[in-house]
Amino acid sequence: MKKEKSFTEKTSASDTSIGFDYQYYYFLLRILSLGIGQSVGLEIKDDVHTELNADLNILYQVKHTIQKNAAGASASLTELDADLWKTLYNWTQIISDKVDGREEIPAQIKFVEKTEFHLVSNKSHSKSNTFLKLVIELHSNVGSFESLFSHIDNLANKTQDADIKKYILAVAQLNLSVKKKFFENIRFELELDDIICRIKRSIREKIVDVEKIDAVFERLDSRIRSDNFLAVKNGKAIKIDFDEFATRYAKIFDDARTKKLVHHRFKSDLPQDIFTQRFIKRLLEIGAVTVTDEERAVEYTKFKLRISKNLDQWVQEGSLVSDDVEDFHEDVFLRWENEFQNSFRSCTNMAEIIDSAMDLLTMLRRERFRLSETDLDTKLSNGELYYLSDIGRIGWHRDWKNND
Template identity: 35%
Template structure:
């Protein structure tokens, strides 16, 4: 059974598949920084390439391993790593095929890998060359590595690089970069999205939409026999909708917060206002229910605006102003006749019964409002009512025609 499992494992493409995924996600990471005048391609000129505004091109080879070292990190990129030398050999082929030096002058070469580095003599020698420009040391190091290995394929890769003329080898080495330890690529993409939008709650939705749309576009373009390339100017047209999630109407998250009712429920200003117009009676269960609605809203509003910063300060102000304006408009409509009667000399005390009835009507109208905070879906009637109770408790709105004088004196 164990032997059968080993044979099956040899025929699975898991490690290879994740290698392709790594290339794609690295492409996605670079695409997020694409500028106007640039063009990025996937599996066109290399694993990934970027054509820059000045006519030069960056070629990327992305290599991934699932093998871990003793510390649980991706295995080291050794000086005789097959991925390393196969990549350099392929680039050497490109350079040799071009009889002039135009290809070298116009290209930069970057090998990206999640592998770690530990005492890689070739990388050390390459870094020294960038300081002293002595290509003979590099060539000597490559020949030493060729003598160290018995792998004929690896020997062929090493030899291909040494076939470059001195001038071409020097220019190649100057334009060659090896980026090791590029692991957790998805986290890096999400961090890049966070840097652009500054709201952590938007990162996952944007990532999911962008990666899905990018992958689908890749499949359809290649299936249609087209190159999968994206220019900076067309990026917004093709994928801008993936980032509109930051502007989409979405619900605010809700949690279960403990509701701590005050000892004297009827001493609350908003309850006094409702008692005075006869909307509720002393001792009514409505008093507890209305207080619970207000506190549930206030707990969530604090969570949204202060603890998690889902809501911008400007949105909070707009939400509040809009809520109060709805009340102002209906208050004026309800009490227009009462105001006219008082202006003509009627005593407010003589109009008290009418005022209380209109006050109840005003409360009924306001309770039907399903408010929303800019950028988010409607709060629902319960939270909207709770918000208005909170406003009336702070004496920012009222129900009685003379509410501002009746309660601000207390």
């Protein structure tokens, strides 16, 4: 017996959310396939569309399901599937859209001759889907329009669903010449369930080392999502062409192809009590942070966690070996030690000691440390200072060891 859903489950946005994410990732996949003179749009002419340099448009309707069959695979695309016929119906409305000047048959024929219509879904193929079988046979030159159109009429009579019947009849009532060309240009991309794997494969095909694929994906995903948000916020269409993609995002790929380290972004799990950390205590000693300035203490903690996690990640992915990390820590320690030894020679009272300690900290915070041919940014460089302080290797006050 099918389990009845609670009200909360019925109103959950998770089904819709994953559908939007699936559509977005298909858009990203198409971006990675762009050639010179081509462009990709999101929710402009269709869910996704591409404009090719040969004056050819491809419209993509992107459908995702979380339903599973008995074997645990995604549910099948049936021949009376609402997603199928709603998609075909939407395309008929685009074909005959009078606002775009396609009210007359010649304009419709011209449009379908230069347009492909792709239904993209993670739904699986069904052996019992005679409609899909007839369309595929038509593309293989072993089927006929007569058999296909006759079957469409039978489906209209068969269904008891008023909406699906409406969709089927709208398709059936297209002008015969338009309808023939329309079905010649329909394509089905089914069982596309591993879309993120496909994206990563496309990244690999752009000559990115295997161990850097995830980093490129994360950066590209983050940048494009942000740019899409800003475009919508500013009332602009989400559309990108090959040249724009190369200009705005090429550096992500260039960074991955060099020996330079690719900085990873992590969500940091902060300690429960920020002020019990050793490095924060060292900063409190010289007034570089106060017990009331939790926001700044949190920021410094994120810097420390960021360098620590990046170092671990670089070792795991093979960009560094553990000796590189040890040498890096030692080099920064020696630079601190050289400055520390000279910082307090002329100090005669506590106020001067505190001032000298702050000068030392300020000077080292300006440093951009280098690791494996890569100049670390200020956050990572400062984070290394906080990390070494947190493990008890360095401090700022002249007597910091006595306070440990």
